[in-house]
Amino acid sequence: MQKRYFSSVIKNFNVRTHVGKQKHYLSTSWTLDTRLESLSSCRWIPRLTNLDSFRNFHSSLLNNSSQDNGGKLSSGEKLSSDLVHHLERTSLVDFDSAEAVTRLTEAVRFADQLFEVNTEGVEPLVTVLENESLYLREDIAEQTNRKDILKNASVTEEDYFVAPPGNIPLEPTSKF
Amino acid sequence: MSWFRKSTLVLMRRYSTGAKRGPWESVVGLEVHAQIQTNSKLFSPSSVKFGSPVNTQVSLFDASVPGTLPVLNRRCVEAAISTALALSCKVNMLSTFDRKHYFYADLPSGFQITQQRKPIAEYGELKFLVMPPGKAASYIKTCRIRQIQLEQDSGKSLHDEECDRSLIDLNRAGIALMELVFQPDLASGEEAAALVKELSLIMQTLGVCNCKMEEGALRVDANISVNQPGEGLGTRTEVKNLNSVRSLVHAIEYEIKRQIKVKEDGGIVINETRSYDSDLKTTLPMRDKEVQQDYRFMPEPNLPPLELLDDPTDTRDSITDLVNVAKIKENIVELPETTRQNLINDFNLRIETAYIIVATPGLVSFFLAVMKHIPNNCGVRAANVMLTEVMEQLNERNLTYENCPLKPEVLAEVIELIHKLQIHVSTAKDVLTLLFNGDSRTPTKIVQDENWITVTSDDVILEACERILKENPKLVENYRLKRKSKYMNKLIALVKQSVEKKIDMKKVTETLETMIKQEDGN
Numbered sequence: 036m037q038k039r040y041f042s043s044v045i046k047n048f049n050v051r052t053h054v055g056k057q058k059h060y061l062s063t064s065w066t067l068d069t070r071l072e073s074l075s076s077c078r079w080i081p082r083l084t085n086l087d088s089f090r091n092f093h094s095s096l097l098n099n100s101s102q103d104n105g106g107k108l109s110s111g112e113k114l115s116s117d118l119v120h121h122l123e124r125t126s127l128v129d130f131d132s133a134e135a136v137t138r139l140t141e142a143v144r145f146a147d148q149l150f151e152v153n154t155e156g157v158e159p160l161v162t163v164l165e166n167e168s169l170y171l172r173e174d175i176a177e178q179t180n181r182k183d184i185l186k187n188a189s190v191t192e193e194d195y196f197v198a199p200p201g202n203i204p205l206e207p208t209s210k211f
Numbered sequence: 212m213s214w215f216r217k218s219t220l221v222l223m224r225r226y227s228t229g230a231k232r233g234p235w236e237s238v239v240g241l242e243v244h245a246q247i248q249t250n251s252k253l254f255s256p257s258s259v260k261f262g263s264p265v266n267t268q269v270s271l272f273d274a275s276v277p278g279t280l281p282v283l284n285r286r287c288v289e290a291a292i293s294t295a296l297a298l299s300c301k302v303n304m305l306s307t308f309d310r311k312h313y314f315y316a317d318l319p320s321g322f323q324i325t326q327q328r329k330p331i332a333e334y335g336e337l338k339f340l341v342m343p344p345g346k347a348a349s350y351i352k353t354c355r356i357r358q359i360q361l362e363q364d365s366g367k368s369l370h371d372e373e374c375d376r377s378l379i380d381l382n383r384a385g386i387a388l389m390e391l392v393f394q395p396d397l398a399s400g401e402e403a404a405a406l407v408k409e410l411s412l413i414m415q416t417l418g419v420c421n422c423k424m425e426e427g428a429l430r431v432d433a434n435i436s437v438n439q440p441g442e443g444l445g446t447r448t449e450v451k452n453l454n455s456v457r458s459l460v461h462a463i464e465y466e467i468k469r470q471i472k473v474k475e476d477g478g479i480v481i482n483e484t485r486s487y488d489s490d491l492k493t494t495l496p497m498r499d500k501e502v503q504q505d506y507r508f509m510p511e512p513n514l515p516p517l518e519l520l521d522d523p524t525d526t527r528d529s530i531t532d533l534v535n536v537a538k539i540k541e542n543i544v545e546l547p548e549t550t551r552q553n554l555i556n557d558f559n560l561r562i563e564t565a566y567i568i569v570a571t572p573g574l575v576s577f578f579l580a581v582m583k584h585i586p587n588n589c590g591v592r593a594a595n596v597m598l599t600e601v602m603e604q605l606n607e608r609n610l611t612y613e614n615c616p617l618k619p620e621v622l623a624e625v626i627e628l629i630h631k632l633q634i635h636v637s638t639a640k641d642v643l644t645l646l647f648n649g650d651s652r653t654p655t656k657i658v659q660d661e662n663w664i665t666v667t668s669d670d671v672i673l674e675a676c677e678r679i680l681k682e683n684p685k686l687v688e689n690y691r692l693k694r695k696s697k698y699m700n701k702l703i704a705l706v707k708q709s710v711e712k713k714i715d716m717k718k719v720t721e722t723l724e725t726m727i728k729q730e731d732g733n
Contacts, residue, residue, distance in 0.1 A: 121505065125312075125505055125507065161307065161510040161512075161516075162510070162512060162515050162516075164515040165515055165516055167515050168515070168518050168531060168532050168533055169283055169514060169515050169516065169517045169518065169532060170282060170283070170532050171283055171284070171285040171288065171532040171534070172251075172256070172282045172283065172284055172285060173285055173286075174249050174250050174251055174284050174285060174286035174287075175250060175251060175256065176250040176251040176256060176257065176258035176259070177251070177256040177257065177258075177270075178258075179257045179258075179267065179268055179269055179270050181264075181265075181266050181267050181269070183271070184266055184269045184271070184274050184381070185266060187276075192378055193265070193378075194264070194265040194266050195265055195266065195369070195378035195379055195380055196266070196316070196378070196379035196380075196381070197376050197377070197378060197379070198316030198368070198376065198377045198378075198379050199316070199376065199377065200370065200372075200375050200376055200377055
C-alpha cells in the first residue's frame with residue numbers, strides 16, 4: 036500500500052511536470068517517512084530479489100567504496116552525483132540544493148540500518164497473503180464503456196487520450 | 212528472397228576466406244512475445260478483439276484508475292502451462308508477479324505486471340529443422356529456453372508530430388502476453404526464422420496464440436553479437452519491431468554484417484536497442500532507448516503467489532482456484548513433432564516432406580483422409596502430388612486444404628491410377644484440372660473417356676520406337692556422336708507424337724536408349 040502511494044506520487048509529479056513544465060522540489064516540508072519510502076523503493080528491492088544484475092546496476096551508480104559495502108553508505112560517505120542524477124531522473128524530483136542532497140544522504144543512512152538485521156536463511160516476506168491461493172477469474176469478457184474511460188481525461192482527440200509527445204528527460208544540473 | 216541469398220553468399224565468403232583475424236562467429240538469442248488467445252485480458256474482463264474501435268475495450272483497471280485491482284485470468288495460466296509442457300519446460304509450482312517500471316503514456320500505471328523473480332516455467336528446449344535456401348543440406352537445431360513468463364501488453368501510441376503530441380489507444384493495454392526467453396543458441400537469421408515457424412506451429416496447435424505476426428499477435432526481439440572463435444561473446448545489440456519472419460531474417464543478417472564491418476574497421480559495437488526498417492532493409496538505433504533503463508523491479512503487492520497442483524488424482528482444482536498441471540498434461544493435443552514422426556514411420560516420408568505437410572494448414576488431416584483409401588506405400592507419391600499438382604490447383608483458385616473442394620477419396624483414386632502406372636503425373640494434372648472445374652465423373656471414368664490411359668504394352672512402344680529411329684537416321688547419328696540430350700528429347704517427342712494415346716514416357720526413353728546402344732554394339 037505504501038509503495039502504491041509512492042508510485043502515485045511520482046505519477047502526479049510527472050503529469051504536472053508535463054503540463055505545466057514546472058519542476059517540483061524535494062522540500063524540507065516533506066516528512067522523513069515520505070522520503071524514506073521513496074528511497075526504499077530503490078534500495079531494498081535488490082536485497083529482496085537477490086538479482087545480481089540488478090544489484091550491480093545500482094552499485095555501479097554508487098561510488099567505489101560503497102560498492103565494497105554491498106551498496107551501503109558508510110558514515111561520512113557521500114552519494115555520487117551520478118546516483119543523484121539517476122534518482123532525479125527516475126523520480127522526476129529535482130533535489131535542487133546541497134541541503135536537499137545532505138538530507139537525502141542522511142535518509143539513506145537512516146534506512147541502511149535495515150541491513151544490520153541478520154536475514155541469513157530467511158525467506159523474504161513479500162505479502163502477508165502468501166499462504167492464500169491466488170484467486171483466478173474465468174475467461175469471460177465484459178462490455179466496457181468508452182465514455183466512462185474518457186470521462187476523466189483532460190484532453191482527448193477523436194476518442195484517443197492525448198499525451199505529451201514522449202518522455203521529457205530531466206536536464207542534469209550541477210547546483211550543488 | 213534474392214536479396215537475402217545474395218547477402219548470405221557475401222557472408223559465407225567472408226566466413227570462409229575470413230579477414231586477417233579469421234572467420235567471425237555470430238550469436239543470436241530471441242525473445243518472443245505471444246498474445247494469448249483469450250476472450251478477456253490478463254487481469255481485467257475487457258474483451259480483446261483485434262481492430263476494435265479506439266478505447267472501446269478498456270476497463271477501469273486497464274486505465275489504471277486508482278482503487279482497481281488485478282484479477283488473474285485462469286485461461287492465461289492454463290495456456291502458459293500447456294505451452295511450457297509442449298516445450299519440455301519445468302513448470303514452477305509457485306510463481307510470483309513483479310512490477311517493471313516504464314515511463315510511457317501507453318502504460319498508464321507506470322509499470323507493467325510481469326514475472327521476473329519466479330516465472331511460471333523455466334528451462335525448456337525447442338527442436339526444429341533448418342532448411343537453408345539453395346543446395347545446403349537441412350539440419351536439426353535445438354535451442355534452449357530460459358523461461359516463460361506471463362505479462363501485460365501495453366497500449367498503443369500514435370505520434371502526432373505536427374501537433375507535438377501522442378494519441379493513446381488503450382485497447383491493447385493489459386492483453387495477456389506470454390514472453391518466451393530463448394538462450395543465445397542460434398547463429399543466423401535462417402535459424403531464427405525456423406525457430407519462430409516451429410514455435411508458431413506448436414502454439415497454433417495448442418490453440419494458445421494465433422501467431423499472426425502482421426497483427427502483432429507474435430512479436431520477436433533479437434539479440435545479436437559477433438565474436439572471434441575462442442573469445443567470449445561480443446557486445447550485443449537488440450533489434451526490436453520485427454513483425455514478420457522475413458524482416459526477422461533480414462534484420463539479423465544485416466546486423467551480423469554491420470557488426471562484423473564495425474569490428475573489422477577497428478570500431479566498437481555499442482550495446483544499444485535498434486529498430487528494423489523494412490523499406491531500407493537496415494537496422495537503426497532507437498533514439499528513445501539511448502539511456503540504460505532502470506526498471507526498478509519490485510514484487511507486485513496486489514497479487515499473492517500463483518500456486519499450482521500437479522497430481523491427476525487431486526480434485527481440489529475443481530473447487531478451488533488451483534490449476535492442475537497433471538490434468539493439462541493429460542489433455543494436451545498431439546504436437547507437430549509427434550505428427551511428423553507418425554508420418555515418417557507410417558508412410559516412409561522424408562523428414563523435409565513431413566515438415567512441409569505439417570506446416571501447411573489443413574494438409575495433415577487431408578493427407579490422412581486420402582491415405583485411408585490407398586495402401587501406405589503410396590504415401591510418398593501421394594505427398595508429392597498433394598504438395599505440387601494439387602497445391603497448384605488450390606493456389607490458382609485461392610483455396611487452401613482447409614476448404615479444398617476435392618473429396619479425399621477422389622484424390623486417392625487419382626493417386627492410385629498414377630501408382631499403378633495407368634496414368635502419368637502430367638496426365639494427372641489434366642485430370643485434376645477437370646475435377647477442380649467441377650467434372651463429376653470419377654477419375655477412372657475420365658481417363659477412360661478421354662483415352663488418357665497410358666499405354667504400357669511393350670509391343671506398341673517397341674514398334675513406335677523402331678519406326679521413329681528408322682525415320683530419323685540423322686538425329687540418331689547426331690545423338691550417337693555428341694551424346695547431347697536435346698537429340699534424345701527430340702526423338703522422344705517424335706515417338707510421343709506418333710502414338711495417339713498416352714504412353715509411358717519412361718519406358719520410351721529406356722527403349723530408345725537400349726536400341727541405340729544395341730546398334731552401337733553392332
